[in-house]
Amino acid sequence: MSGLNVERKRISMPAGWWGTLLFVATEATLFGTLFATYFYLRFNTPQWPPAGVPEPKVALPLILTGVLVATTIPVFFGARAALAGRARLAWLLFFVALVIQAGYFGVQVHEFLGDLDKFSPHDSAYASIYFTLLGAHHAHVVVGMAIEVWLLAKLLGGLTPYRLVGVRVAALYWYFVNAVAIGVVLTQVYPAL
Amino acid sequence: MATVIHPEARRRVQRLERIWLDRPGVLGWLTTTDHKKIGILYLFTSLVFFGAGGVEALLVRTQLLTPNGTTLSPGAFSEVMTMHGVTMIFLFVIPISTGAFGNYLVPLMIGARDMAFPRMNAFSFWVFAASGIFMYVGLATGNGPNAGWFDYVPLASRTYNPGSAIDFYALGLIFNAISSTAAAINFIVTIFKMRAPGMALNRMPLFCYAFLAVSFALVFALPALSIDCVFLELDRRLGFSFFEPANGGTVLLWQHLFWIFGHPEVYIIILPAFGIATSIIPTFTRRRMVAFPMVALAEVLVAFIGFGVWAHHMFAVGMSTITTVYFAAASMIVVIPSAIQIFAWLTTLVTGTPIFKTPLLWIIGFIVFFIIGGLSGIMFAAIPFDQQLTDTYFVVAHFHFIIFGAAVFPLLGGLYYWFPKVTGRMYSEPVGQASFWLTFVGSALTFFPMHIVGLLGMPRRVYTYQSGLGWDGYNMAETIGAYILAGGLMLLVANLVVSYFRGPKAPDDPFGGATLEWSIPSPPPHYNFAVIPRVTTPYPMWDEQDRIEDMRKLERGEMVLDGGHETPATSVLDANWDEVIDMPSDSPWPIVTALMMSGVFAMLLTGHLVAMCVFLGLMALAVAAWHGAEPEHEAAT
Numbered sequence: 001m002s003g004l005n006v007e008r009k010r011i012s013m014p015a016g017w018w019g020t021l022l023f024v025a026t027e028a029t030l031f032g033t034l035f036a037t038y039f040y041l042r043f044n045t046p047q048w049p050p051a052g053v054p055e056p057k058v059a060l061p062l063i064l065t066g067v068l069v070a071t072t073i074p075v076f077f078g079a080r081a082a083l084a085g086r087a088r089l090a091w092l093l094f095f096v097a098l099v100i101q102a103g104y105f106g107v108q109v110h111e112f113l114g115d116l117d118k119f120s121p122h123d124s125a126y127a128s129i130y131f132t133l134l135g136a137h138h139a140h141v142v143v144g145m146a147i148e149v150w151l152l153a154k155l156l157g158g159l160t161p162y163r164l165v166g167v168r169v170a171a172l173y174w175y176f177v178n179a180v181a182i183g184v185v186l187t188q189v190y191p192a193l
Numbered sequence: 194m195a196t197v198i199h200p201e202a203r204r205r206v207q208r209l210e211r212i213w214l215d216r217p218g219v220l221g222w223l224t225t226t227d228h229k230k231i232g233i234l235y236l237f238t239s240l241v242f243f244g245a246g247g248v249e250a251l252l253v254r255t256q257l258l259t260p261n262g263t264t265l266s267p268g269a270f271s272e273v274m275t276m277h278g279v280t281m282i283f284l285f286v287i288p289i290s291t292g293a294f295g296n297y298l299v300p301l302m303i304g305a306r307d308m309a310f311p312r313m314n315a316f317s318f319w320v321f322a323a324s325g326i327f328m329y330v331g332l333a334t335g336n337g338p339n340a341g342w343f344d345y346v347p348l349a350s351r352t353y354n355p356g357s358a359i360d361f362y363a364l365g366l367i368f369n370a371i372s373s374t375a376a377a378i379n380f381i382v383t384i385f386k387m388r389a390p391g392m393a394l395n396r397m398p399l400f401c402y403a404f405l406a407v408s409f410a411l412v413f414a415l416p417a418l419s420i421d422c423v424f425l426e427l428d429r430r431l432g433f434s435f436f437e438p439a440n441g442g443t444v445l446l447w448q449h450l451f452w453i454f455g456h457p458e459v460y461i462i463i464l465p466a467f468g469i470a471t472s473i474i475p476t477f478t479r480r481r482m483v484a485f486p487m488v489a490l491a492e493v494l495v496a497f498i499g500f501g502v503w504a505h506h507m508f509a510v511g512m513s514t515i516t517t518v519y520f521a522a523a524s525m526i527v528v529i530p531s532a533i534q535i536f537a538w539l540t541t542l543v544t545g546t547p548i549f550k551t552p553l554l555w556i557i558g559f560i561v562f563f564i565i566g567g568l569s570g571i572m573f574a575a576i577p578f579d580q581q582l583t584d585t586y587f588v589v590a591h592f593h594f595i596i597f598g599a600a601v602f603p604l605l606g607g608l609y610y611w612f613p614k615v616t617g618r619m620y621s622e623p624v625g626q627a628s629f630w631l632t633f634v635g636s637a638l639t640f641f642p643m644h645i646v647g648l649l650g651m652p653r654r655v656y657t658y659q660s661g662l663g664w665d666g667y668n669m670a671e672t673i674g675a676y677i678l679a680g681g682l683m684l685l686v687a688n689l690v691v692s693y694f695r696g697p698k699a700p701d702d703p704f705g706g707a708t709l710e711w712s713i714p715s716p717p718p719h720y721n722f723a724v725i726p727r728v729t730t731p732y733p734m735w736d737e738q739d740r741i742e743d744m745r746k747l748e749r750g751e752m753v754l755d756g757g758h759e760t761p762a763t764s765v766l767d768a769n770w771d772e773v774i775d776m777p778s779d780s781p782w783p784i785v786t787a788l789m790m791s792g793v794f795a796m797l798l799t800g801h802l803v804a805m806c807v808f809l810g811l812m813a814l815a816v817a818a819w820h821g822a823e824p825e826h827e828a829a830t
Contacts, residue, residue: 018765025413026416030420037424040449045441121434123440125443128424128435129435161824
């Protein structure tokens with residue numbers, strides 16, 4: 001467990017963690033811009049959503065987001081296990097998180113395609129920002145899952161200082177994806193509230 | 194450290210030479226991760242784009258030399274004018290300041306052996322180069338972006354601008370933003386984590402403060418531009434309705450998002466100039482900067498306030514009075530940090546013993562132009578004045594004094610100042626001074642009369658004008674000035690090129706500089722520092738005892754870190770020793786990833802979505818291969 005020596009002696013976060021934090025900051029700005037656009041367009045329009053476009057579902061998106069946000073727990077404990085040197089437990093916990101996230105993603109893609117059948121992004125500014133915001137969030141989830149797949153492959157070979165930085169990176173990224181998911185779902189269901 | 198005599202010290206230096214040896218030849222340049230080589234690549238690429246942007250400027254000025262000019266057709270004028278703006282901002286000033294100066298100098302100033310993420314650094318460069326080529330392919334195939342550098346809809350919408358000109362613009366800028374974001378993140382982490390032990394944040398050179406502020410501004414400003422361009426492409430290519438009023442969209446959304454990026458952008462352009470000025474002024478006045486903490490805070494504040502003033506570009510679009518007044522007031526606040534810096538520079542000059550050599554002359558030119566451009570900027574914060582003069586040549590005069598006079602002059606001064614360090618040769622001082630005066634007079638003659646024709650009512654972006662309006666003489670003077678200015682720049686290039694081959698050998702520290710880059714040989718060795726330097730003040734080169742101590746450490750073999758590509762990482766605030774990290778050496782994956790990404794954007798442009806997905810998959814594989822190999826070396830502690 002030579003990787004753990006470096007980890008124990010560390011007095012500040014590694015460069016990889018800082019890099020991820022800043023990447024997250026720029027992505028947060030990106031989502032902030034999407035939220036701002038949503039409400040800027042909303043207050044330029046008398047009827048939201050416009051006539052002919054169904055109100056968004058409320059229960060299903062909220063439940064799905066609850067499930068996704070719950071994966072924060074295995075990610076958190078997975079990261080702790082890795083930093084404590086328990087590679088197998090960490091692998092298992094990250095794998096559990098990945099399975100739940102993949103399930104979430106599958107249902108969301110199904111919902112997204114269903115919405116596309118009901119109304120088109122061509123017809124209104126509402127539909128344009130609705131599909132863009134959700135599409136951006138789903139792409140975000142895919143990136144998070146890709147990082148996890150890479151991490152799981154790496155963790156099969158045991159822990160090294162480099163992989164422990166990877167664990168911190170994957171965990172930080174997922175905390176952020178889950179935080180954004182809350183913002184996205186609240187914006188999504190807002191017209192029906 | 195050029196005079197290594199001690200045999201043990203010599204042996205250690207030779208060992209470092211061996212460890213950090215770079216692959217030679219063209220392949221070495223394509224796969225390099227050395228921040229100095231990447232800086233040089235950035236420098237030459239951005240100078241090529243500067244040449245292209247300069248030719249475009251001269252074409253515009255030649256067209257406007259006389260009334261009813263016929264050099265360019267109206268359509269060609271729009272393309273050339275748009276590409277002049279896009280090139281100068283995205284392909285010249287940002288890459289040369291952050292990419293070339295930042296890359297080369299920030300690690301040297303903070304006593305590091307490379308950037309925090311050397312391969313991402315290479316990736317940033319190749320993506321930048323590809324994005325520039327991408328946009329110029331548009332111009333070369335007759336699809337040059339033609340709706341002005343800020344590309345307002347509805348002019349840029351599919352209805353009024355069919356064809357692919359605007360697609361080259363929107364996709365090119367998203368592509369370019371990826372490069373700038375990666376570079377900015379790299380700078381912040383480098384400055385946070387890689388400073389030499391002892392260089393607490395309050396001992397960091399002001400140059401690095403400027404680059405830290407720029408990088409934060411880039412991280413938070415670029416997403417607004419990227420999202421705006423995504424909306425535009427969705428509208429243009431897939432028929433979305435973001436900017437379509439008939440379906441509840443609004444064209445003002447484009448302007449808001451563009452300027453949320455665009456105003457911080459102005460400070461992104463000018464902050465590196467501040468950083469260079471605060472490096473050159475102490476060296477040539479032989480004294481420390483006046484009000485160091487105030488200047489550091491002002492640099493950061495400028496970047497911060499820049500995010501709250503965007504709508505002052507939109508006073509004429511019919512926003513509510515309360516909005517307009519807020520943005521006018523907020524814009525006035527920018528005066529405070531700017532004035533702090535101007536007074537600090539001037540006081541340093543007045544209370545020091547200035548030596549008016551070429552680099553300092555460019556900085557004095559910069560201060561003069563920054564004051565002129567700053568004063569016309571304050572005028573624009575007055576709403577009635579702005580509404581009267583918006584979209585006239587007065588605006589063109591204002592922002593050229595700022596982004597040419599103030600932002601580019603220190604870059605040119607910096608080229609002279611660091612030329613001996615980078616090449617190991619001295620430039621010619623008399624020719625350097627002549628090139629300054631020629632450029633200074635040319636710039637004043639080009640841009641000052643624009644104030645007057647603006648007040649006389651000449652609108653910007655027009656491809657020609659009628660005679661008899663009282664504009665003829667001024668326009669002719671501007672065009673003559675532009676050619677003088679070009680002559681000054683040619684003289685600068687000639688000076689540096691001839692000096693590179695014929696100049697006398699430069700010593701390590703020809704000017705008595707204050708920062709760590711002057712402590713190492715000219716040109717710097719691959720490993721930068723034979724000993725990780727000890728830092729106790731923001732002017733480490735003026736602390737002779739510390740530098741003597743570094744020499745002794747080399748003899749004793751302390752802090753040499755020659756177990757591999759090693760460099761220390763330190764804590765963020767106090768720069769306490771944290772760990773030794775093993776840096777990656779050259780790698781083919783950054784350029785391969787950048788090439789695959791170019792494929793993605795080319796396929797997006799041509800609408801081949803399946804091929805795009807193939808390139809996306811290849812890109813993911815390249816990223817995986819990039820992260821396949823781990824540092825094997827176990828950190829020594």
